[in-house]
Amino acid sequence: MAYDSNNIFARILRGEIPNDTVYEDDHVLAFRDINPQAPTHVLVIPKGAFISMDDFSQNASDAEIAALVRAVGSIARDLGVVQSGYRILANHGRDANQEVPHFHVHIFGHRPLGPMLQRE
Ligand code: AMP
Numbered sequence: 719m720a721y722d723s724n725n726i727f728a729r730i731l732r733g734e735i736p737n738d739t740v741y742e743d744d745h746v747l748a749f750r751d752i753n754p755q756a757p758t759h760v761l762v763i764p765k766g767a768f769i770s771m772d773d774f775s776q777n778a779s780d781a782e783i784a785a786l787v788r789a790v791g792s793i794a795r796d797l798g799v800v801q802s803g804y805r806i807l808a809n810h811g812r813d814a815n816q817e818v819p820h821f822h823v824h825i826f827g828h829r830p831l832g833p834m835l836q837r838e
Contacts, residue, residue, distance in 0.1 A: 721820075731747060764778060764786055764821055
């Protein structure tokens with residue numbers, strides 16, 4: 719599958735669609751989710767064109783991977799969710815209902831987040 723350069727996060731990265739940025743560096747952009755599922759719900763994305771975790775983990779440089787992981791930790795600290803707790807989540811593909819085909823990590827916090835997964 720080829721990267722779709724018109725996906726919504728690619729358009730955010732190009733500045734074509736506004737976003738509520740909470741963090742940015744050379745490799746990473748993080749912004750608030752437009753449809754938050756917790757009082758704090760932030761998306762952390764690489765600036766590079768990666769479809770999902772599978773693509774990112776195979777094809778991103780060590781610097782890009784390190785930057786994303788460091789950013790997630792740093793953003794969580796800045797959001798003030800370390801003490802109360804937070805959840806990170808990345809959906810890959812159909813079974814996980816990945817909606818946007820640009821790799822992203824969700825950060826949820828500021829409420830009790832319930833069980834890890836809904837049971838069947
Ligand atoms: P996923 O199902 O993991 O692909 O999650 C995609 C997420 O992107 C959802 O939580 C959406 O609410 C969020 N989203 C979609 N469009 C935007 C947007 N323009 N700005 C911020 N978040 C968005």
